[in-house]
Amino acid sequence: MTWNIPNILTTLRLVAAPLVAVMFLYFTRPYADIFAVILFVGAAVTDWFDGYLARAWGQQTKLGTMLDPIADKAMVVIALMVIIGFSSWSPWLVLPATMILFREVFVSGLREFLGDTAGTLKVTQLAKWKTTLQMVAIAVLFSQGVFEHYFGMSIWGMDSDMVSAILSGEEPDLHGLSWKLAGAEWAGRIGLWLLWLAAGLTLISGVDYFRKAVPYLKG
Template sequence: MKWNIPNILTVLRLLAAPAVAVMFLYFTRPYADWFALLLFVSAAVTDWFDGYLARAWKQETKIGTMLDPIADKAMVVIALMVIIGFSSWSPWLVLPATVILFREVFVSGLREYLGDTAGTLKVTKLAKWKTTFQMTAIAVLFAQGVFEHYLGMSVFGMDNAMVQAILNGEEEDVLGLGWKLFGMEWTGRAGLWLLWIAAALTAITGWDYFRKSVPYLKETS
């Protein structure tokens, strides 16, 4: 393997994928959410840099071309697994996540089956937008976890009447319950909208890859 900077960034992104899940094993929340969010955003940024640098410095390699989509898929799949595992299993979250996970597995299997002819399934601009929406949605959903747990820490020991009084403006909001609730609600909504858009783009690109592969799947007589 050629250890140039683009390839190193790709490998670091690949290693960051399981590290996102490990954060929740060794850190309590919301610190785990913070670490996972920062790690995921940093890895997502390198996704743009490694490709840009490889093209700009003419350092594109076969191993980098192979590892780059694997790192992207690993980041998305593991992050979604973590988010769903720590969520309330809302169908509004589970359904788009299922579409994304199914497509990634399906296309990976399709590429493996096609072997040398998999080069016909080139990454399209729409597929790149799909990845951008996926990573943005996941980052926003991790941010929701941060707001949610800071809010939970702030209301710990309060009864519902006190919480409602503070949120209604009847009591002074010393702990900032209002902005924490606002942040939690809006990152949750934005994250779901972005995830549904990502799921729609994921389904469209998955169908496009399948359509292009059909001629290579026909039985020979």
């Protein structure tokens, strides 16, 4: 096994995947959300850097080729699990997440079945775009939790009438309630839109992989 910088970055991303969930076991919110966002965004950035450096330095290895998609899938699957676990189980969130998880399991099963001929299912540009979109959507959804909990901390001890008066502009907004609430609402909407778009690209790329695998499944 060759331990060059691209492979080390990929390995760190793989290790970071379960740590996203661990953040919610050992830290209270919103700190867990903040740490999860930082960890997830940092890991997502390494996804671009490890591939770029491997190509630029001519350090593409079998180890990196194996670990890279595993790290990507682990990041996405674990992060979606955490987001759904701390959500209200809205079908608008559960459905795209289910589509993404189903595709990842399905394509992984195809690759395992094809064995030595799995090279026919090389990562396409569309698959790279869907992974990028998945990670952006997840990062935005994690940020929603940060806004929500800072809003909740800001209104601690206030009665509902006071909160309504501040949000309507009748009382001065000394604690930034308006922008915290707006941040939570927009992060939720944008994150959900991006997740549905990512789910669409995910299914399209899954169908593309299946079409390429069909000749090897006959008989």
